[in-house]
Amino acid sequence: MQRSGIGAFLDSIPDGACILDSNRRVVYWNAILTEWTGISPKSARGREISEFIHHDQQRVLSLILTQVMEGGGAVYLSPQLHPHFIPAPYPNGGLRIQQTIIQPQRGPLPGENTLLLIIHDVTEMVRQVKAYREVRDRVLRELEERTRAENALQVSNRKLNLLSSITRHDILNSLTALLMFASMMKEEAKDEDSREGFEKIESIGWTIKRQIDFTKNYQDVGVKSPQWQNVQSIVRQAREQLEGARFRLECRVEGLEVYADPLLSKVFYNLMENSVRHGERVTEIRISYQHDSGGITLVYSDNGVGIPDSEKEKIFRRESYKNTGFGLFLSREILSITGLEIRESGVAGEGVRFEIRGPGEAFRIVRE
């Protein structure tokens, strides 16, 4: 075969290529195969292909070529099952990994088939896939370790919670008894000093009870995964828990969802309960939201007496300004789980205004 025409074409491709006659003898051997094997076209011509293929592949080749001769199509040899069809070493060692296609060309008479072999070097592709597998396996191992650690933490958390429930329960029982006796003693006190003393004991007892209730609520913060919550539904839930309270609720948060701890409803309950208990003259509570360049701000406001400037930060601490401390401290903690912040920006004498802001992705509007 001339090294012009088909020969020149096969010499120009970056793959190994050879042509076999119907007796499986080499008719053409391209330049890349010469480069890979060191065998010249002149030396290869006329010899059986079985002389050049890997000894492990001899029987397989025979089987597969029989299939071709019996009416089948091209033969496709994958790198995994036939990595070195015609052994082709690299100059600095190692064998090329190959993908081989054997395409029959039927001749005019039965049995007069020629076969075109194209051998593609896929060493780099295989190397990259193996590297990807290593990374994937490492990530999966780390994930497995983290999951184990999380599970262990959950078990510890459950145990701790159980322990504190039991302890809390016992303390509350004793506290109930103490408050009952303090109340009885206060009623039966013979003088004002004694009565005041028992009243102080009662008051301290109630403080202890509030602290215990706080620990119960606080231990649940951050335990369950945050989730998207519809603000309107959450606000309604909180409102329902304040059945006896008399105020008009105006809620303009249609479609607004916030990504927050599942205890979010406690935040709105706390805010409303504080308005009712400490706002003195609250008849209206408004909840709405605003868009600005920084994102969305959820606004809670009422028409009560408001909070003096000097107290605006203290209300979030555990020491109490009018005993609001625990609820607002807890609210801030609940919101902080998903990066939300709360601050009070109202005018004293005109009512409270709480603003809840968060990172851009903490809020979304969902239109039905």
Add this chain to the structure above:
Amino acid sequence: MNEDPVVLDGIRELINIGVGKAAGILGELTSSHVILEVPTLYIGEVGNAKGPGEVLGDAPLSMVFIDFSGPMRGRMAIMFSLESAANLVILLTNEADTTAEMDMIRAETLTEVGNILINGVMGTISNFLGQPLTYALPVYVQNRAAYLATPFGEKDHFLFATTRFQVKQRSVHGDMLIVLEMGSLHPLVRKIHAVMDQE
């Protein structure tokens, strides 16, 4: 749908012969005992309600297909769920990595498996007809089943067969699809009837 039991039986037997040959080659290639069975077959028109897409749904599949032409024109494919494809390759190659994921190395191996199978089946059918076919190279894709029938018309026929591979006492399920252009099924049907009608 062509429900002629004689035709169904004849085609199923031809397919079984083809897959048997393919099992033989795969077994020798991989030094494992491979049993391949085609328990069910049905034939329909691509435009019918029970086309390939309807039967196999919208889940992505690992598929190898080969287009052929000559006295019959069409396409044959072998299809697996992604996990089954990976598991079949792992079983055949004894890979140490047993994560059921179809990466490029495994896609190449599945292409070879599909090629052997399709050559076995279409070779048997074309030999039965006594007329050779011309084949394109095998193609591997991950796509929905309906993708295979997209070049074909509503009146073209499809043959759909379930396939069960058994390797090392474990079973992997796949499906075979042959789509034939209008007119391509008739020579096969005629010849099957001719065999059955002879004295």
Add this chain to the structure above:
Amino acid sequence: MKRVLIIDDSAFQRKLLSATLLAEGLGVLEAKNGREGLEIGVRERPDLIILDLLMPEMDGFTFLKEWQQKGINVPVFVFTSDIQTATRTICIDLGATGFLNKPLKKDELSRCISPYVME
């Protein structure tokens, strides 16, 4: 007349085989699975059995095992397209006499079964 029992679940395959066997002057019995093959084999005592491997109800492997246990001296040729060494070894161990490749080639059939059925 010598008779051959064909055990294959495909009516098409049975027809192809029986046409060739009848043309050779042989009598033909047919069964569509291993269970039926056992019944007819025991009752009719053919001169040769040609057996498919993959069949419903009772496959070829089970038939070979049951046939061997019956101790009836009738040769069984396994008729299959599966050329794996493992398959052949299993069949030989179960008492198969020989193998015929699917699809059927007339000269191969004649060459293999003549010693058993030709008068």
